[in-house]
Amino acid sequence: MATVENEEVKGGQAKPVGAVLVVGGGIGGMQASLDLAESGFYVYLVDNAPTIGGVMSQLDKTFPTNDCAMCIMSPKLVGTGSHRNIRVITHAEVKEVAGDPGDFEATILRKARYIRPDKCTGCGECAKHCPVTIADSYNEGMSRRAAVYLRYPQAIPKVYLIDREACIGCGLCERVCLAGAVDYADEACQEKIAVGSVILAPGFEVFDAARRPEFGYGVYPNVITSLEFERILSATGPHRSHVLRPSDGTIPERIAFIQCVGSRDKKCGNDYCSSVCCMYSVKEAVIAKEHVPFIKPTIFYMDMRAYGKGFDAYYERAKADQGVRFVKSMVSRVRQQQGTGNLIVTYLDDQGKAAEEVFDLVVLSVGMTTSQAVRDTAARLGVRLNAYGFCETNPLAPLATSREGIYVCGAFQSPKDIPETVAQASGAAAAAAGGIAAGRGTLATKKEYPPETEVASAEEPRIGVFVCHCGINIGSVVNVPSVKEYAATLPNVVLADENLYTCSQDTQEKIKKAIQEHGLNRVIVASCSPRTHEPMFRETIRDAGLNKFLFEMANIRDQCSWVHMRQKPEATAKAKHLVRMAVANARLNRSLGETAVPVAQRALIIGGGVAGMTAALRLAGQGFAVYLVEKEELLGGNLRNIHRTIEGEDVQAFLTDLIDRVSAEPRIHVLTGSQVTEFGGVRGNFTTAVTTAPAMTAQKIQHGVTVVATGAEEERPEGFLYGEDPRVCTQQEFEGRLAAGGEEAAGLREVVMIQCVGSRNEKRPSCSRTCCATALKNALALKRLNPAATIRVLYRDVRSYGMLEPYYAQARREGVLFVRYEPEAPPVVAREGDSLTVSFAEPILQEQATVKPDLVVLSSATVPRENRELANLLKVPRTAEGFFLEAHAKLRPVDFASDGIYVAGSAHAPKLITESVSQAYAAVARACTILSKENLMVGGVVAVVDGERCAACLTCVRVCPYDVPVVNLRGEAEIDIVKCKGCGTCAAECPARAIDLMHYRGEQLEAKIGALVEG
């Protein structure tokens, strides 16, 4: 039995330390940090790199949505960097973690940066002047950067650093830095911090392709890695997204992708599958073709592992509509053609025949490995790794490392993609918080503000304008003094001033003083982008007692001086226009209130399977009451049909233990035989009616969050004589027979398993994800009972991703036969006299084969439980196949678009137990961001309705992407400010203009436009 419970601090009398150390600031580390900080814990986020963002910051697009990676990630970057309860420590490593869970002392070594973070404004003058250039690792060495640098333009923290190894010490950067941020005397320093738990999220590094010399990486210039290709495709890449090959800068027409480089490879010790390469190669092929239509991509693969949600549809589309060619094969080597720089790829095709083909560019789909630095850190921290260098975890407790109080998530646990990393990161946050729940709120701080000065809308605006030189970034192009003088002439401006750096700490003090001295009630800063700096200035004026919405910004750097460098007079004129626009808008800015709404600090969980029960226990462990609603009389869900994991863990013992603990937990109210019949309210305050059989007693539950964990089940297959012949069964039925006793199973002489029954077809295009693993598990179990049994697995692709791959290898070693079939020619099960026959096409022999097995096992699809009605009640969307649809496929894998409702387990998509457990923890972390707060602040930028003018035409109801507006009993549209996200679509569309969006009111936008033109 796994120690699922090691996150609970045992016997600790003293309160645990309410802080968490997160190691690694990639997408996983950021998610874990944000979840923890939002639920009352203080976070130290330590990253080895000079900036957070990890590998995701290098990606161009993400599958299967083709979202721009940087676009979807940058809000998380900014959120992490500016959160008051997250301290980001970059360019640093964890030396030691001493002590016990709940009371660790971590030693952090901060490496010298030579640029003072408190002074650096990120203007980049230093890098522009630095005489040194070296290969830029952000672009995988395909471009060059200075010795003083910022890893990438959107980096957080936006603080440069000096690469000491490259720097020759000439001193020019110090000379040109007007902020005085360069400090050559900087030294590495150690710091000790107290934390209650630790999360390891150090990510991966890509496999060193030079370790497969037969592919010529590092020898032939036109053989590159997939990460290099990713950078080539990127708009911030070496050629600004133009696809050019390295040898001669021409556009390659024929591009080969070679899969499994450094994965599924015994020779280099990486027996595992890297899980993501199939999909990223399809994505890169599709995107390359989008860039240049004449590109002809070919993907050389062994098994196409498109096992995630929506992946198969993406793969099929690439194959059918987007002209990506897929060749099932084994590539043996790559040679360079004389003179052309082209490459000859030699491979064995599906039928075992050798073939050769010429390509202009070869992309090696490199796998994921753990870097030496991370292995060293793990060793220092006393965390055990598995044979392949990934963190050792138990399948039933995937977030716990071998050391109590230290948790893990992301690719360091096992290779995985972004959504699974994000889900696991939230999960690790919940696990880390679970052990130190008593310390919640002890270290995280809430800021105290002075009371707000009332600014009535009738009150005459008194505007202060601060124009920024930004060193020379603005000042060298825009005539700042003249902009300042101009600003002073504008209506209601009582003060205009200029600063070298308006964002510096002393200027903040200056602004605060000016607010007091001049009685300012509006503040305008003309400098850089509000996207990065508005939060800080808002904070400043709030400190001085002004409502934060009375602040306004004019972007005269990013959208003026930087882009009109060679048109100085025009740039100055434009800067004046922009300031005039800001003034026109500021005059109309109003204080906007945010109201506190109390939170019902209880959770409702729908579904009592492994995900639901795990979530219930974890929430209860953090001190919250939970209502666990289960339709059936018994808890357990699909887990009741599973006996062992592929790793050999006893699932039934695990289930019994779970049920016992759920039943014994006083904070969990189990409602079996119950269903949700009514649902209403918003995040923080839901009301749900639950009806319980047999008496159909009804009760209403008030709760702050809702977790949907209704699960999935094995489909009753159609055809293949299932239900007609007792010798045809499903995998779950077979597993039951294997578990029931050896005798019957041991007597089996010959078994045929048929994969993808009911999956990956027209009716259900998705892969059911778990059936390959189940088939391997059951085949191995039968081999243990009867090594002589002949087992044939008829498959389309064996999708034993991640750490499942070694079991596939084991099955082949033990003599299990794997025979591929095409969907056009599926196996046929028939009866011939008393015998059962299975006939199928034998691809190697290229003939039809017929066998007479004792048993045919169908790997039937996983389908969601009946959930249509529930989806309607909760107003949450489902996929075409009936699984629940998350808010964002990549970065919000357990959230619904409606706040406060989460999804966990197989209700989201088919999952292994270990994945359901991770996701259940994730839902808990997300839920705690609401439950841990006594009040939620609502209001600000939201739409408001003028009831008088509303004609109840329902336009707003129709256009709102979040279904917020409703027409109330008075016949007027009503918009709940708790739910409104502030996009303003309703305001733009309302025929009577009865709706307005606060802070972006029609009057304001019109005033801005007017101000841009006049004069």
Place this chain on the structure above:
Amino acid sequence: MIDGQGAAQTGAVQADAKLHQAEGQAGFEPRILSFLCNWCAYAGADLAGISRFQYPPNTRVIRVMCSGRIDPAFVPRALLAGFDGVMILGCHPGDCHYLSGNIQAERKMTFLKKLLAGEGIGAGRLILDWVSAGEGQRFAELVRDFTGQIRSLGPFRVTPEAEGTLRAIQTALEGERIRWMTGKAGELLEKDNVYGERSDPDRVREVLEATVRDELRKNRILRFLETGPLTAAEISGKLAVPLKETLPQLVALVGEGRIGFEPAEESHQPRYVKSG
């Protein structure tokens, strides 16, 4: 930037030099610009006069206080103006009136010679040497020898290519980054750097050379693109630099937003254009 006075002086002798260019090859009379330091070389030249030592009339002299004053950017400027050679004469090592101005000059000119050689202009049109106040004879000999040397090299023709290269060199040498480096390199070779450590001299030289070379090549590429879009291969041909070394410059220029790609891209060979 070249300072006003220096520019005016170079300009004044420039008209003279232009005239000569029209004369053509027949009866080629080299035009040589000499920079003489006030304390040694200029005095040496005067002594040659006092002593009536004869030397060819091909050189025009600009007096500077110290050979250390010679901005490397003056040299391409002189060649562009129509001179066939540039001569810089200072005090002997150890005799400099300003302690080390001549040594600084030597460092700068050695570097510049390497650059001129590398970019196809040739190092033979520039000479740096020492003449003391008492060496009138030596001054006359040096002028004679250098005039002979230039005579054998022939007139310096400001072809469009040469003009492009020289302008690129001049722009590069006038940029702050390179001026800092050329000035700083000597100090870095002799003293501790900002970290209180001694920099690796090879690395310093390598950075200096690479900085100037890259700047120069980038400037030349920008000039090529003024006349219209070009492929990487064409640019490499014009630069007379292998494609392998040309591509990184193109990547850098694209990264700085100074060049881009021609929008139409049916061809396999994308063409670069100057950014608007």
Place this chain on the structure above:
Amino acid sequence: MRLNYPSNVKVVKVPCTGRVDMLLILKAFESGVDGVYVAGCMEGECHYLRGNLRARRRVEQVKKLLDEVGLGGERVEMFNMSASQGQRFAQFAREMTERIRSLGPSPAKKNKEVLP
């Protein structure tokens, strides 16, 4: 990236292009601008799910209106771009400036009664 584009382009920030209504675009012409373009997220990547799709529809409608009143539908345009496509932004800014330059000043400037 310090990309250069004409200074004629002035930006009005909105939370989502879905906030931009037809009247607002028309008001802009009334105030005397010569051209308007709406720049939103790539289709399918709207932060607010589908605000950009609605904006595109409205821009199309304004185009028709402008054609009808003789201002010319080419004076208004909808562009989609992602946060990392600075180059694309600059390119659109240049294209649009060129387009408006060739169309000349907006007739609405001189003759305000063209618009309601």
